Amino acid sequence: MLHHLSLGVGDIAKAAAFYDAALRPLGYVRVWEDIRPGEEDQAVGYGLPGGGDKLALKHRPNRTGAPGPGFHVAFAALSRDAVTDFHRAALSHGGQDNGAPGLRSHYGPNYFAAFVIDPDGHNIEAVFNPKP
Numbered sequence: 440m441l442h443h444l445s446l447g448v449g450d451i452a453k454a455a456a457f458y459d460a461a462l463r464p465l466g467y468v469r470v471w472e473d474i475r476p477g478e479e480d481q482a483v484g485y486g487l488p489g490g491g492d493k494l495a496l497k498h499r500p501n502r503t504g505a506p507g508p509g510f511h512v513a514f515a516a517l518s519r520d521a522v523t524d525f526h527r528a529a530l531s532h533g534g535q536d537n538g539a540p541g542l543r544s545h546y547g548p549n550y551f552a553a554f555v556i557d558p559d560g561h562n563i564e565a566v567f568n569p570k571p
Contacts, residue, residue: 443484443492444512447499448559452476453533454496455483457558460532464524465516465565467493505560513564519551525565526553533558 448454451474459469462485470492471484484492494512516522523540530536538554546552552566 441493443495445482445495445497446505446512446559446561447502448496449500449502450558451481451483451496451498453558457529457532457534458483458485458494458496461525461529461534461555461557461563462494462514464521464528465514466521467514502559505562511554511562511564513552513566516565516567519567522551522553522565522567526555529555529557529563534563537562538564 455469455472455474462468466487467485468488469483470486470488470490473482475481481498483496485494486492514525516525519540526540534555534557537556538552540553541551543550543552547568549571550566550568552564554562554564557563
């Protein structure tokens, strides 16, 4: 359904470093960038190698914060290890723990996820949910 999602960030370089590290274990990479220090409308896009962006970070230094409760972005992972590696990388690059890697049986019997608050306050998740 979605073509891509954009998130506003206060510091594009800091946000890009965070997402470079956090998304790498999930197989997502920076597929384009428009970083011009000191200029307006900078952005970075992430997706699968060789593909288009599914997530764009837009530099918005005057933003008033992340969306409120109920909003989060969930990234698909290929394994439980990838979810754990996402969580570890995110925390080591400025993220805050919002739910350690583990089964979330209230979402389904195989739903394995981790939650992190990124440096700009966005609630992000990595999830591995194989069908039985």
